[in-house]
Amino acid sequence: MTTTPEAEGLLHLQPGPDHVRTPATERLASRALAYLDAGFPVHFRGPAGSGKTKTALDLADRLGRPVLLLVGDASFDTAALVGRESGSRTRRVVDRYITSVMKVETETVPVWLDRALTVACAEGCTLVYDEFNRAPAAANNVLLTVLEERVLSLPKARGSDTAIRVHPNFRAIFTSNPEDHAGTEEAQDALLDRMVTIDLDGFDRDTEVAIAVARSGLDAEQAGRIVDLVRDFRLSREWTRRPTLRASVMIARLAKAQGLQVAAEEERFVEIVLDVLGSRVKPSAAGLPDPKHRQMLVRLVEHFCGPRLAGLPA
Numbered sequence: 673m674t675t676t677p678e679a680e681g682l683l684h685l686q687p688g689p690d691h692v693r694t695p696a697t698e699r700l701a702s703r704a705l706a707y708l709d710a711g712f713p714v715h716f717r718g719p720a721g722s723g724k725t726k727t728a729l730d731l732a733d734r735l736g737r738p739v740l741l742l743v744g745d746a747s748f749d750t751a752a753l754v755g756r757e758s759g760s761r762t763r764r765v766v767d768r769y770i771t772s773v774m775k776v777e778t779e780t781v782p783v784w785l786d787r788a789l790t791v792a793c794a795e796g797c798t799l800v801y802d803e804f805n806r807a808p809a810a811a812n813n814v815l816l817t818v819l820e821e822r823v824l825s826l827p828k829a830r831g832s833d834t835a836i837r838v839h840p841n842f843r844a845i846f847t848s849n850p851e852d853h854a855g856t857e858e859a860q861d862a863l864l865d866r867m868v869t870i871d872l873d874g875f876d877r878d879t880e881v882a883i884a885v886a887r888s889g890l891d892a893e894q895a896g897r898i899v900d901l902v903r904d905f906r907l908s909r910e911w912t913r914r915p916t917l918r919a920s921v922m923i924a925r926l927a928k929a930q931g932l933q934v935a936a937e938e939e940r941f942v943e944i945v946l947d948v949l950g951s952r953v954k955p956s957a958a959g960l961p962d963p964k965h966r967q968m969l970v971r972l973v974e975h976f977c978g979p980r981l982a983g984l985p986a
């Protein structure tokens with residue numbers, strides 16, 4: 673039995689230096705850790721950019737066990753989670769016990785490769801299963817007994833064990849996006865019933881600003897202007913694609929990289945806002961970009977990003 677590169681590279685993912693913890697993220701973490709400590713899997717559900725993956729990885733790190741990250745995919749089957757036979761290994765024994773006689777024995781055995789779920793269950797790792805509802809429900813069925821009975825059923829081909837007891841330190845954290853219908857499956861009730869689902873709908877303003885500061889290097893005042901603009905646009909629902917925290921981070925990083933002021937008078941900055949957010953604005957009834965919407969974004973910039981800030985380069 674062999675383990676996969678995933679197993680060899682068991683990750684001890686640590687939040688990067690730009691990972692932000694605020695009172696709001698700490699409250700969320702302590703809720704989720706309490707469920708994980710009690711042995712229940714936690715599922716973060718929320719729209720794109722609501723911080724599901726980052727939160728899941730941060731929690732996994734706090735558990736202090738090796739972390740395996742699995743990203744759900746439509747091509748998954750059970751083998752993608754537990755492992756499969758992968759090729760064979762041939763052993764040739766040459767026996768020259770009597771010099772005049774050569775005996776050669778060849779034995780070919782199939783090689784089994786464990787995949788993330790098996791490794792995590794056997795070694796007591798933390799499994800982060802990101803976007804698990806992108807995998808077909810049939811592939812995820814193997815999780816039902818893992819989460820309920822703490823037993824992992826394995827195919828005979830793996831060797832002597834057709835089931836293994838799940839290590840007491842095994843923990844699972846799931847994420848899914850209920851708004852993304854492209855390439856996703858309805859998660860089966862039986863699986864959802866075995867986990868604690870926490871809905872994330874984006875962070876509070878202070879956390880968003882702290883993240884934009886950490887990810888861009890802008891100061892809190894300038895990052896705050898961008899975050900307020902994007903949050904207002906988000907609340908307006910005048911969009912077809914939700915303007916997420918990622919959009920704030922993107923605008924902030926572009927402004928910083930180009931040495932721009934976060935100000936309505938800064939023409940290049942206004943262009944960046946239009947480029948990042950413009951394609952998300954609801955089109956006119958004719959389906960064409962509506963110039964009124966461009967004006968709406970410019971007004972938002974004027975409202976939230978005001979004049980240049982004193983003391984900053986022009």
Ligand SMILES: Nc1ncnc2c1ncn2[C@@H]1O[C@H](COP(=O)(O)OP(=O)(O)OP(=O)(O)O)[C@@H](O)[C@H]1O
Pocket residue numbers: 690691692693697718719720721722723724725726727847849883886887917918921
């Ligand atoms: N605590 C944090 N510290 C620093 N950056 C963060 C934090 N939380 C989220 N982010 C950043 O915000 C962005 C969105 O977070 P994340 O990728 O976790 O969202 P998501 O909900 O998993 O999105 P998607 O469904 O699109 O994958 C990313 O750029 C991420 O790095």
